Amino acid sequence: METKDMMMTSMLTMDKGENEGERDKGREEMGEVEEGTQQENGRLMLVDGLAEKGPKSLTSSSGQQVSNGFTTSTPQSPREGPGTAARGTGSSVPLGGLRTLVVQQTSLERPRETWSKKMDFLLSVIGYAVDLGNVWRFPYICYQNGGGAFLLPYLLMAVFGGVPLFYMELALGQFHRSGCISIWKHICPIFKGIGFAICIIALYIAFYYNTIMAWALYYLLSSFRPTLPWSTCSNSWNTVNCNLYMSTDHNVSWSNSSTSPAEEFYTRQVLQVHLSPGLHQLGSVSWQLALCLLFIFTIVYFSIWKGVKTSGKVVWVTATFPYLVLLVLLIRGATLPGAWRGVVFYLKPDWQKLLSTTVWIDAAAQIFFSLGPGFGVLLAFASYNPFHNNCYKDALVTSSVNCLTSFLSGFVIFTVLGYMAEMRHQDVDAVAKDAGPSLLFIIYAEAIANMPAATFFSIIFFLMIIMLGLDSTFAGLEGVITAMLDEFPQTLVKRREWFVFGLVCVCYLGALSTLTYGGAFVVKLFEEYATGPAVITVVLLEVIAVSWFYGTNRFCNDIEEMLGFYPGCFWRVCWVAICPCFLLFIIISFLAFPPEVRLFNYHYPPWTTVLGYCIGVSSFICVPAYMVYHLLNAKGTFKQVQHLLSLPFRHTMALTHAVNTWNLCFFCEHVNVKENSVRPCKVKTSVSLCNKAVCLFTLL
Numbered sequence: 001m002e003t004k005d006m007m008m009t010s011m012l013t014m015d016k017g018e019n020e021g022e023r024d025k026g027r028e029e030m031g032e033v034e035e036g037t038q039q040e041n042g043r044l045m046l047v048d049g050l051a052e053k054g055p056k057s058l059t060s061s062s063g064q065q066v067s068n069g070f071t072t073s074t075p076q077s078p079r080e081g082p083g084t085a086a087r088g089t090g091s092s093v094p095l096g097g098l099r100t101l102v103v104q105q106t107s108l109e110r111p112r113e114t115w116s117k118k119m120d121f122l123l124s125v126i127g128y129a130v131d132l133g134n135v136w137r138f139p140y141i142c143y144q145n146g147g148g149a150f151l152l153p154y155l156l157m158a159v160f161g162g163v164p165l166f167y168m169e170l171a172l173g174q175f176h177r178s179g180c181i182s183i184w185k186h187i188c189p190i191f192k193g194i195g196f197a198i199c200i201i202a203l204y205i206a207f208y209y210n211t212i213m214a215w216a217l218y219y220l221l222s223s224f225r226p227t228l229p230w231s232t233c234s235n236s237w238n239t240v241n242c243n244l245y246m247s248t249d250h251n252v253s254w255s256n257s258s259t260s261p262a263e264e265f266y267t268r269q270v271l272q273v274h275l276s277p278g279l280h281q282l283g284s285v286s287w288q289l290a291l292c293l294l295f296i297f298t299i300v301y302f303s304i305w306k307g308v309k310t311s312g313k314v315v316w317v318t319a320t321f322p323y324l325v326l327l328v329l330l331i332r333g334a335t336l337p338g339a340w341r342g343v344v345f346y347l348k349p350d351w352q353k354l355l356s357t358t359v360w361i362d363a364a365a366q367i368f369f370s371l372g373p374g375f376g377v378l379l380a381f382a383s384y385n386p387f388h389n390n391c392y393k394d395a396l397v398t399s400s401v402n403c404l405t406s407f408l409s410g411f412v413i414f415t416v417l418g419y420m421a422e423m424r425h426q427d428v429d430a431v432a433k434d435a436g437p438s439l440l441f442i443i444y445a446e447a448i449a450n451m452p453a454a455t456f457f458s459i460i461f462f463l464m465i466i467m468l469g470l471d472s473t474f475a476g477l478e479g480v481i482t483a484m485l486d487e488f489p490q491t492l493v494k495r496r497e498w499f500v501f502g503l504v505c506v507c508y509l510g511a512l513s514t515l516t517y518g519g520a521f522v523v524k525l526f527e528e529y530a531t532g533p534a535v536i537t538v539v540l541l542e543v544i545a546v547s548w549f550y551g552t553n554r555f556c557n558d559i560e561e562m563l564g565f566y567p568g569c570f571w572r573v574c575w576v577a578i579c580p581c582f583l584l585f586i587i588i589s590f591l592a593f594p595p596e597v598r599l600f601n602y603h604y605p606p607w608t609t610v611l612g613y614c615i616g617v618s619s620f621i622c623v624p625a626y627m628v629y630h631l632l633n634a635k636g637t638f639k640q641v642q643h644l645l646s647l648p649f650r651h652t653m654a655l656t657h658a659v660n661t662w663n664l665c666f667f668c669e670h671v672n673v674k675e676n677s678v679r680p681c682k683v684k685t686s687v688s689l690c691n692k693a694v695c696l697f698t699l700l
Helices: 016-040 118-129 137-144 148-176 193-222 261-270 287-304 308-318 321-334 339-347 351-355 357-371 377-383 391-424 437-449 454-487 489-510 519-530 532-563 569-592 606-620 622-633 638-646 655-661
Strands: 042-048 051-053 070-072 099-105 678-680 688-690
Touching: 118 308, 118 377, 118 391, 118 454, 137 148, 137 339, 137 357, 137 391, 148 351, 148 357, 148 377, 148 391, 148 532, 148 569, 193 261, 193 287, 193 437, 193 454, 193 489, 193 519, 193 532, 193 606, 193 622, 261 437, 287 308, 287 454, 287 489, 308 321, 308 454, 321 391, 321 454, 339 391, 357 391, 357 532, 357 569, 377 454, 391 437, 391 532, 437 454, 454 489, 519 532, 519 606, 532 569, 532 606, 606 622
Parallel strands: none
Antiparallel strands: 042 099, 051 070, 678 688
């Protein structure tokens, strides 16, 4: 059992004539206190004896230590008569003269699960950060913004925005050992709605993100045949515009109306978007994709149902295999004709692009979504670390690996884009018509079909896509699971398997709309509106709450307690000023320049924009709603409530430091700077109690 003891000794002088009456009254009231405390797994003990003030963590004569820095004598029995000497001090004190109130809070909670190995944690974080966006979003945004010119703003945004946020979340999770909901009682209780908003956003992501893996699984199953189905125009789904060409045929002309076999396989066979006119009529659910998604969620369930002990082993395969495949594809792509054209386009900077605001907006958004702070995952993963784990080093290593993976993926993609441009006799920037998954499922799939040993490369490529997605799904759902189990431990901890099963079923049912004939339109809508703006706003509030309400100095002291060194000036300035400005810049840019959403030949009508914003607001609304809820339910004047809800609730605070620094409610440890917010305890000690309803001892 994990036990945290909290003791405080206070001395009081009692009148000889009132000895018996006060003692009985004190025992009655302490009995009431003990009864209330049992609900919080705690104990109260009233001990007669001497208390002698000494330095912190001194040991008493009986070898016991008191956590608040006072030394206590060996406890006396209450039945001993007056004049009995207090042991260990050598002095005689009457029984009624001095008494010691010792409060011991004992947690009966189950010990928190930890990673089996440090590498399990690192691979889980890397697997979460390195996702499908590194493979398709980064290369697309890079060539869309002038190739190499994009790398400079990307690196600047990473150094001053992404990595500090990444480090902050790892440190918060490791110090407080809590999920994204319950952690706010340690930081700033009024912002607890951020945790609920994060969980809702994670569910929205699970609704559409796993559908992309279902598409990849469909491709993977279709690859187990001698001739890949997207390499010919003789299939039932092909049209007259299908233009078949091979790498050895240089006489085939390519026009703007031409469609490749890979494009028609993706749009007409896998997605079947030609059967849906748009979001207003999605059509039926594709049973093939429904079965593929069911298989994906089955893998997800049996990987996370037991916690990080099992998922930490799975990532040894899912996080490392993609790097092996990327290396193989890079070597193969470099040997293709025209690959150099793509590499030159990738690395040659167009410095005029740096004058465009769009480049900086895309760089900031890309590094933010690539590293992934604000989704509750880093908090959850770090909470299973040992307390003194070097999360600073972990943050630098994992964020560097993530950025380097994006850079490596750029070479893998651009060598193939150069090859495709060479075969079509076009410029590199004219090769890809659509962004996002189309870059993988059309352009790259077509390039693979024209390679020798196409079946082998197709299998390993789409297997890599599935594993990249699985890592992120494991992490996203684990963030929700950890948050809910920490918030409702009595109900959910012993029923983790059933809770995970219910969560996976909810995600599957929520994803059914993305499996329809118009499901690709739903995926695009979720990606553009439902998650992006909401999670950036949530992270902005998170940074403000930690840096300005909780306090950068206090946060840095926490890091020093864990790691043994105080964060440097660079990190403090980033947390206080640069990161909030970085996030605010993204939000304002999104509002000022809303994206024009288009997929294939379908332009999203204005009402879909309103729908997208409504979905996004549905998660973010948790933050102000929770603030209002607490303000309405907390007792006291408005000023008192403000102080109560904006200051941290610290379970493991050193009491000597707290008593000397703040006015402290001893039992619930609510810190308040206003003198009228605490009152003397009626048990006639020097302990101060809270006037607030949240304290169990307000009735003393």
